Amino acid sequence: xxxxxxxxxxxxxxxxxxxxxxxxxxxxxxxxxxxxxxxxxxxxxxxxxxxxxxxxxxxxxxxxxxxxxxxxxxxxxxxxxxxxxxxxxxxxxxxxxxxxxxxxxxxxxxxxxxxxxxxxxxxxxxxxxxxxxxxxxxxxxxxxxxxxxxxxxxxxxxxxxxxxxxxxxxxxxxxxxxxxxxxxxxxxxxxxxxxxxxxxxxxxxxxxxxxxxxxxxxxxxxxxxxxxxxxxxxxxxxxxxxxxxxxxxxxxxxxxxxxxxxxxxx
Amino acid sequence: xxxxxxxxxxxxxxxxxxxxxxxxxxxxxxxxxxxxxxxxxxxxxxxxxxxxxxxxxxxxxxxxxxxxxxxxxxxxxxxxxxxxxxxxxxxxxxxxxxxxxxxxxxxxxxxxxxxxxxxxxxxxxxxxxxxxxxxxxxxxxxxxxxxxxxxxxxxxxxxxxxxxxxxxxxxxxxxxxxxxxxxxxxxxxxxxxxxxxxxxxxxxxxxxxxxxxxxxxxxxxxxxxxxxxxxxxxxxxxxxxxxxxxxxxxxxxxxxxxxxxxxxxxxxxxxxxxxxxxxxxxxxxxxxxxxxxxxxxxxxxxxxxxxxxxxxxxxxxxxxxxxxxxxxxxxxxxxxxxxxxxxx
Amino acid sequence: xxxxxxxxxxxxxxxxxxxxxxxxxxxxxxxxxxxxxxxxxxxxxxxxxxxxxxxxxxxxxxxxxxxxxxxxxxxxxxxxxxxxxxxxxxxxxxxxxxxxxxxxxxxxxxxxxxxxxxxxxxxxxxxxxxxxxxxxxxxxxxxxxxxxxxxxxxxxxxxxxxxxxxxxxxxxxxxxxxxxxxxxxxxxxxxxxxxxxxxxxxxxxxxxxxxxxxxxxxxxxxxxxxxxxxxxxxxxxxxxxxxxxxxxxxxxxxxxxxxxxxxxxxxxxxxxxxxxxxxxxxxxxxxxxxxxxxxxxxxxxxxxxxxxxxxxxxxxxxxxxxxxxxxxxxxxxxxxx
Numbered sequence: 037x038x039x040x041x042x043x044x045x046x047x048x049x050x051x052x053x054x055x056x057x058x059x060x061x062x063x064x065x066x067x068x069x070x071x072x073x074x075x076x077x078x079x080x081x082x083x084x085x086x087x088x089x090x091x092x093x094x095x096x097x098x099x100x101x102x103x104x105x106x107x108x109x110x111x112x113x114x115x116x117x118x119x120x121x122x123x124x125x126x127x128x129x130x131x132x133x134x135x136x137x138x139x140x141x142x143x144x145x146x147x148x149x150x151x152x153x154x155x156x157x158x159x160x161x162x163x164x165x166x167x168x169x170x171x172x173x174x175x176x177x178x179x180x181x182x183x184x185x186x187x188x189x190x191x192x193x194x195x196x197x198x199x200x201x202x203x204x205x206x207x208x209x210x211x212x213x214x215x216x217x218x219x220x221x222x223x224x225x226x227x228x229x230x231x232x233x234x235x236x237x238x239x240x241x242x243x244x245x246x247x248x249x250x251x252x253x254x255x256x257x258x259x260x261x262x263x264x265x266x267x268x269x270x271x272x273x274x275x276x277x278x279x280x281x282x283x284x285x286x287x288x289x290x291x292x293x294x295x296x297x298x299x300x301x302x
Numbered sequence: 303x304x305x306x307x308x309x310x311x312x313x314x315x316x317x318x319x320x321x322x323x324x325x326x327x328x329x330x331x332x333x334x335x336x337x338x339x340x341x342x343x344x345x346x347x348x349x350x351x352x353x354x355x356x357x358x359x360x361x362x363x364x365x366x367x368x369x370x371x372x373x374x375x376x377x378x379x380x381x382x383x384x385x386x387x388x389x390x391x392x393x394x395x396x397x398x399x400x401x402x403x404x405x406x407x408x409x410x411x412x413x414x415x416x417x418x419x420x421x422x423x424x425x426x427x428x429x430x431x432x433x434x435x436x437x438x439x440x441x442x443x444x445x446x447x448x449x450x451x452x453x454x455x456x457x458x459x460x461x462x463x464x465x466x467x468x469x470x471x472x473x474x475x476x477x478x479x480x481x482x483x484x485x486x487x488x489x490x491x492x493x494x495x496x497x498x499x500x501x502x503x504x505x506x507x508x509x510x511x512x513x514x515x516x517x518x519x520x521x522x523x524x525x526x527x528x529x530x531x532x533x534x535x536x537x538x539x540x541x542x543x544x545x546x547x548x549x550x551x552x553x554x555x556x557x558x559x560x561x562x563x564x565x566x567x568x569x570x571x572x573x574x575x576x577x578x579x580x581x582x583x584x585x586x587x588x589x590x591x592x593x594x595x596x597x598x599x600x601x602x603x604x605x606x607x608x609x610x611x612x613x614x615x616x617x618x619x620x621x622x623x624x625x626x627x628x629x630x631x632x633x634x635x636x637x638x639x640x641x642x643x644x645x646x
Numbered sequence: 647x648x649x650x651x652x653x654x655x656x657x658x659x660x661x662x663x664x665x666x667x668x669x670x671x672x673x674x675x676x677x678x679x680x681x682x683x684x685x686x687x688x689x690x691x692x693x694x695x696x697x698x699x700x701x702x703x704x705x706x707x708x709x710x711x712x713x714x715x716x717x718x719x720x721x722x723x724x725x726x727x728x729x730x731x732x733x734x735x736x737x738x739x740x741x742x743x744x745x746x747x748x749x750x751x752x753x754x755x756x757x758x759x760x761x762x763x764x765x766x767x768x769x770x771x772x773x774x775x776x777x778x779x780x781x782x783x784x785x786x787x788x789x790x791x792x793x794x795x796x797x798x799x800x801x802x803x804x805x806x807x808x809x810x811x812x813x814x815x816x817x818x819x820x821x822x823x824x825x826x827x828x829x830x831x832x833x834x835x836x837x838x839x840x841x842x843x844x845x846x847x848x849x850x851x852x853x854x855x856x857x858x859x860x861x862x863x864x865x866x867x868x869x870x871x872x873x874x875x876x877x878x879x880x881x882x883x884x885x886x887x888x889x890x891x892x893x894x895x896x897x898x899x900x901x902x903x904x905x906x907x908x909x910x911x912x913x914x915x916x917x918x919x920x921x922x923x924x925x926x927x928x929x930x931x932x933x934x935x936x937x938x939x940x941x942x943x944x945x946x947x948x949x950x951x952x953x954x955x956x957x958x959x960x961x962x963x964x965x966x967x968x969x970x971x972x973x974x975x976x977x978x979x980x981x982x983x
Binding site for chain 2: 674709764821824828839841
């Protein structure tokens with residue numbers, strides 16, 4: 037399955053946010069959208085999901101324009117993981133994950149036995165089994181984020197769009213989420229996620245898109261896109277990009293901010 | 303489930319016409335034009351509101367099964383104890399009813415009678431109660447001019463034709479007497495009257511309102527008539543000053559006391575000249591409150607107040623006769639003194 | 647959880663059955679439980695009960711419609727309240743929020759003011775209730791670019807206030823002798839004049855409102871999410887929302903047109919139901935409906951037996967509902983969660 041943006045202009049009514057963005061995401065890929073606050077990442081995502089109308093250009097899923105498709109059809113192809121939020125009513129984790137099955141239900145239907153099985157599988161895949169009957173509003177931020185990912189899994193779409201999935205998570209949970217993202221791609225899903233931490237892009241992305249003032253500054257593999265120059269351009273800070281050897285013998289890239297006056301161990 | 307079978311049975315019961323009472327073919331047409339079947343003998347009458355209570359009590363006191371509210375201590379001395387002790391059953395008129403339909407049913411009336419303004423709302427409510435309970439519900443027109451007719455109808459319904467005819471005759475004679483004397487008063491000497499209701503005296507009746515019928519019946523000019531036809535309405539002191547009535551009539555003792563010393567009201571020449579009168583109101587008001595046959599004595603009283611030269615007779619014997627007829631008990635001299643205290 | 651839900655529903659049904667029997671057996675007209683059951687049995691089997699025929703009148707014409715109306719209206723108001731609370735993501739919402747009660751009040755008061763017959767008054771109440779919500783919806787739609795729910799609520803508040811002012815004006819102009827008592831009494835809510843035709847006319851309307859709510863029960867759960875999130879999950883939120891509004895309004899307008907304004911049920915009952923069975927609408931709706939029916943039946947039975955005169959329902963539900971609500975607030979775990 038392929039999600040594609042062609043010369044996409046996006047924004048809100050009366051206010052353009054981004055122009056002429058073209059990118060594509062295939063199954064099995066992780067595309068990381070990097071950009072500062074206010075660069076239009078969330079707006080772009082909402083337009084790609086069909087939640088906001090495109091102001092120009094097209095969004096295509098397997099070649100068909102999103103504009104002409106029904107909400108539930110789109111939801112069967114693309115799922116959305118927003119940032120974990122506080123909910124209003126005390127649904128259980130299981131019920132929240134089950135909500136992901138809605139796109140597969142008729143308008144007047146309720147989840148069937150099969151839907152519940154799919155939800156259960158998603159819960160187990162995210163290792164949320166012990167929390168399944170807990171109240172969503174009572175678990176931690178990290179657990180909620182994992183629940184929302186499980187929900188997207190239950191939705192059984194080939195493309196999954198994640199809006200800053202590691203925001204508000206502690207270090208351990210961040211790493212765990214990134215591991216899950218890698219696993220999802222290896223399992224055949226196409227993952228589009230946004231972040232403003234270049235290291236996360238290095239960790240899991242197969243390709244990176246740099247968004248700067250509403251336009252695509254770079255698009256390509258992490259090594260070519262995340263450079264000292266490109267980060268200086270979009271963030272206005274000085275960094276060093278270094279390769280570090282890891283246990284298995286391969287080299288990993290890491291991005292180090294150069295903070296003036298920082299003292300090393302002397 | 304028990305409920306489902308009950309619902310089926312209830313559905314059957316409500317779709318059938320009510321079969322409870324054996325009607326014997328005696329039918330009466332009430333003020334709404336409905337033809338209503340009555341039982342052969344009517345012994346128990348439920349009066350649905352205060353005006354009906356007084357009417358029924360005046361004509362057929364022993365057939366009345368209860369009042370709409372309990373008699374207060376100030377009112378009790380005017381009627382016999384056995385009547386004052388009749389149960390308070392609540393009012394059934396209008397959607398402001400306080401009567402529980404079950405209470406009415408428990409009292410086992412033969413008919414329900416209401417007396418007053420007849421509007422589509424009240425007619426449809428009467429029909430609903432009749433349909434629900436199977437008790438004939440008659441509406442009589444409370445218009446002043448139809449008072450004699452109303453008394454006659456009570457006679458037919460309750461089988462007390464003799465007393466009813468006596469009443470009708472008394473009503474007609476009183477009205478004739480008053481009209482005869484009034485004929486001698488030329489139009490320019492007809493007084494302008496303001497009728498102030500309520501503790502502030504700022505509620506009055508428009509033209510044709512049942513509450514001011516007495517005034518209009520006497521050929522006096524209701525100053526509020528310029529506001530058109532209708533019922534009661536709120537006005538302001540400025541309006542009354544503008545109208546500048548010759549006479550102010552009230553039924554509220556508080557207003558009567560206040561108006562005579564209040565600077566705003568004293569600006570009225572009528573009040574300053576002492577031509578503000580408090581209508582007696584025990585056991586029931588003489589002008590209004592409720593607007594029923596009790597207004598008949600009010601008419602004589604008002605006639606004397608408005609046209610003292612034309613009606614110079616002492617009111618005492620008139621009041622005595624009326625109270626005896628209406629409340630079936632001759633008032634004592636002390637009671638008469640109290641009633642006529644504020645009369646010129 | 648399943649067994650707890652089943653227990654709650656069974657308990658509510660049992661409560662209703664018991665309260666119905668009690669309701670039939672109490673009242674100003676003395677009817678014992680035995681008499682009631684005899685009449686019932688006679689009605690079902692077609693036999694004779696041998697009692698005073700007035701007993702039958704009271705049961706079928708007076709208490710029967712009243713019990714049925716109480717159950718229907720309690721169910722309708724609680725069901726509409728549950729739907730609205732989910733939809734507006736706010737447990738402090740009642741079915742009146744979009745102005746249906748204000749509209750119905752205006753319709754009824756207008757009917758009384760014009761001295762129309764009872765059917766006309768009820769029809770005006772129903773019609774104006776629907777029109778008020780329609781007006782709110784149209785107004786909210788005309789204002790763009792804001793959170794759709796917030797705009798709905800604001801429009802409801804504003805138009806409700808306007809209609810309230812109209813009602814106040816008509817009360818002022820009404821004849822204090824003939825009309826004002828009727829108006830005041832209607833506004834306070836009462837089932838004292840319930841007649842069989844009221845029940846037959848309201849029942850289909852309430853069912854027409856309930857059916858879509860039940861069919862959409864899963865989607866109503868999703869309405870409690872952020873609008874974009876729900877759409878990303880495949881829900882046509884606009885369509886679901888308007889269906890819920892129409893259904894809930896139909897139920898509330900039908901109920902209010904025969905009973906007058908009865909508050910608290912749509913607000914408090916869904917709370918209790920949520921405490922018992924959780925927020926899942928497929929459980930919340932039936933529980934709310936049964937609890938609402940039981941509650942109003944209980945309150946109405948009190949209203950006609952506790953004092954010499956009938957106590958208006960709107961007053962009594964507040965007197966009973968307020969302490970219950972405060973108790974629930976005090977003992978519940980953090981807020982409504």
